[in-house]
Amino acid sequence: MQNQRLKAILDQHGLPHSFVYLAPAFPIVQVMWADGVNQLTEQTMICKHIRSHCSRLSEMAAGLEVIGDSELARFEQEFIYRKPSKEVLQSLTDAALEGISDSSSDSDSCGHNLYDHKQLMKACMEIAAACTVRDDRAQMSGFPPDRIYEEEQRLIEELMALVR
Known part of the structure; x- marks a missing residue:
């Protein structure tokens, strides 16, 4: 998947062009x-x-x-183990989603290809559900707390709208 806007943003931040192939990971990282x-x-x-x-x-x-x-380790350091700038992550995610939304929703019915819309949504939802909201006030009131943070839910809803 060639995405010139994504490559330009990667260049702007001194990141390798090979990260274009990790484009579907940016929305997942943003949910995390x-x-x-x-x-x-x-x-x-x-x-x-x-x-x-x-x-x-x-x-x-x-x-x-x-x-x-080495590129994978760098991606993990830049985006998973160290908190990236919210603005940088948003611009990378926006550019990545442009290309992802243009791809076929069933581009790979077998295997674990995050360009497949179903696989991407599943990964985002798994991340959102992995570490749930802890709201002591809700527990004290007798109502169960929301499982997913509002921001995670908003991001997943945006992703769903783009990949339909």
């Missing part, structure tokens, strides 16, 4: 950071999704390595 923290469960899950995506990309490229280990 929506509550302001990245918890170990979320980190583990998102790394699993991204590594599966990279493996599937390599399979689709007849076994060629699309994203190297």
Whole structure:
């Protein structure tokens, strides 16, 4: 997937063009950071999704390595283990979603390809549900708290509208 706007933003922030192939990971990362923290469960899950995506990309490229280990480690450092700028992450996500929404919703019915809209939505929802809201006030009132943070829910709803 060639996305000139995404490449320009990557250039602007000194990030490699190979991150274009990780474009579907940006919305997932944004959901992870929506509550302001990245918890170990979320980190583990998102790394699993991204590594599966990279493996599937390599399979689709007849076994060629699309994203190297060093590039993957850099992506994880820049976006998963260290909190990125909200503005940078938003611009990367917006640019990534432009390309993703143009792709077929069933571009890969087998395997774990995050360009597949269903796989991308599933990954976002898993991240949102991994570490739920803890609202002591709601528990004291006898009403169950919302499971998903409002910001995570808003981001998932936006993604759903784009990939329909």
